[in-house]
Amino acid sequence: MAKGLDVGTSFIVLAKDGDQGTVEYKDFRDAFYVIKPTTPIASKMIEKGLAGKVFVKDADGSFIILGKDAIEKAVERNDSAKRPMYRGVVSAKEKDARRVLAFILKEVAGKSSKKGEKLVFCVPAQPVDQEDDDFDVGYHEDVVKKVLDECGYDAKSINEAEALCYSELEKDDYTGVCLSWGAGMVNVCVMLNGEPVVKFSTTKSGDWVDRMASVATGETDSIVQAEKENGDFVVGKPNDNQVLAAVATYYDRLIDYTTKQLASAMDGHKSLPKFKDPLPVVVAGGTTKAKGFVAHFEKKLKENDFPLPVKEVRHAADPLHAVARGCLIASQIL
Amino acid sequence: MASGLQARCDVMELLLVGLVSGILLGYIAGRLDRLVSVRPEENSFFTSTMQRRGEAPKKKVAIDETKFVTDVSTEDMKSAGNVQLGTVTTAKDDISAATNKLAHLKKSKGY
Numbered sequence: 001m002a003k004g005l006d007v008g009t010s011f012i013v014l015a016k017d018g019d020q021g022t023v024e025y026k027d028f029r030d031a032f033y034v035i036k037p038t039t040p041i042a043s044k045m046i047e048k049g050l051a052g053k054v055f056v057k058d059a060d061g062s063f064i065i066l067g068k069d070a071i072e073k074a075v076e077r078n079d080s081a082k083r084p085m086y087r088g089v090v091s092a093k094e095k096d097a098r099r100v101l102a103f104i105l106k107e108v109a110g111k112s113s114k115k116g117e118k119l120v121f122c123v124p125a126q127p128v129d130q131e132d133d134d135f136d137v138g139y140h141e142d143v144v145k146k147v148l149d150e151c152g153y154d155a156k157s158i159n160e161a162e163a164l165c166y167s168e169l170e171k172d173d174y175t176g177v178c179l180s181w182g183a184g185m186v187n188v189c190v191m192l193n194g195e196p197v198v199k200f201s202t203t204k205s206g207d208w209v210d211r212m213a214s215v216a217t218g219e220t221d222s223i224v225q226a227e228k229e230n231g232d233f234v235v236g237k238p239n240d241n242q243v244l245a246a247v248a249t250y251y252d253r254l255i256d257y258t259t260k261q262l263a264s265a266m267d268g269h270k271s272l273p274k275f276k277d278p279l280p281v282v283v284a285g286g287t288t289k290a291k292g293f294v295a296h297f298e299k300k301l302k303e304n305d306f307p308l309p310v311k312e313v314r315h316a317a318d319p320l321h322a323v324a325r326g327c328l329i330a331s332q333i334l
Numbered sequence: 335m336a337s338g339l340q341a342r343c344d345v346m347e348l349l350l351v352g353l354v355s356g357i358l359l360g361y362i363a364g365r366l367d368r369l370v371s372v373r374p375e376e377n378s379f380f381t382s383t384m385q386r387r388g389e390a391p392k393k394k395v396a397i398d399e400t401k402f403v404t405d406v407s408t409e410d411m412k413s414a415g416n417v418q419l420g421t422v423t424t425a426k427d428d429i430s431a432a433t434n435k436l437a438h439l440k441k442s443k444g445y
Contacts, residue, residue: 021428059410107419194439
């Protein structure tokens with residue numbers, strides 16, 4: 001048995017073959033929140049209050065709350081939850097990031113069913129809009145591989161948008177353009193008959209919307225994120241709720257920015273073949289779940305002169321699991 | 335006699351000025367070479383002679399500065415609360431057709 005793992009900034013998703021034509025997914029919110037008790041009594045009270053929540057006790061006595069419970073706790077305390085990953089790679093900003101990411105990966109992936117079980121995980125592509133020493137895909141890949149190797153897997157990496165192509169382009173003979181809109185970045189892959197010909201990423205996505213809306217409204221990132229995920233808004237349309245109005249506006253700006261970057265990066269690209277037929281463009285990822293996203297994206301692609309002929313713009317069948325599904329397909333071939 | 339002595343002094347003076355100027359020029363040229371030439375071996379006489387002879391210059395030796403992954407220990411983190419990490423869902427989805435088609439494509443391209 002092989003497995004696929006989407007190691008995302010916001011979610012970690014494991015995909016494995018289930019019984020009789022099914023796929024089993026395990027999702028975990030990639031977030032943590034640390035509470036450091038000041039006295040032994042406070043420690044006991046905090047532990048009581050955390051009953052039923054996912055948390056670990058660290059060697060120094062602090063509590064590390066994980067997943068969606070971390071976000072809930074942060075919102076409760078008018079604070080922001082931390083992320084072990086930032087813009088698609090292990091965060092250099094958080095000192096606990098590597099350990100927390102390793103813990104979550106070990107728990108979600110579990111031990112391999114046999115030594116050397118194949119597992120394919122995804123990594124982001126080099127961004128076209130940022131030249132930063134902090135963005136180190138190689139180091140991130142090595143950290144994830146080391147953790148998974150320790151769990152007994154034969155772990156290999158593929159590009160995130162390439163995995164999306166494997167999941168969504170079967171009916172198009174694996175030819176088309178796929179965009180994975182994660183929390184940290186947008187990954188893009190152009191595929192021709194199963195061969196990825198162009199891969200790149202941009203560094204603004206859902207987290208950027210949260211941060212900008214947070215600055216505009218004075219709320220914390222976690223509160224904006226919670227409002228965004230539960231609220232009713234349409235991309236680019238006015239809203240009575242101030243937080244959602246800001247979110248809708250910044251969504252519009254994000255889509256405009258990304259389509260401009262797409263056009264600029266692909267225009268005259270040496271590796272781009274001459275496609276004889278118009279291509280399907282598929283979008284996936286948590287950021288694309290906002291109402292009106294696909295229609296708005298299609299409109300902006302046209303406005304910003306996307307250089308390839310487009311047959312249709314469509315949503316992935318299961319936007320949150322598509323990358324993990326692509327990794328699972330790849331794990332059975334590579 | 336006096337004019338002969340004067341002429342000899344002039345020659346000595348000229349020689350002295352020439353010597354001092356030579357030393358100064360040499361010093362300045364040396365300093366400039368150090369400041370301008372970041373990789374002296376590329377600008378050296380020997381390299382250009384080798385290039386004239388048609389011999390290929392030696393390849394630059396680079397050091398691998400990518401970050402090394404040290405031990406990622408999670409032993410001091412103890413799971414508490416007995417709650418399973420992650421939400422499990424099952425989707426009716428047979429991926430065997432997609433896998434076979436992709437494997438066939440990859441094989442035909444020699445991967």
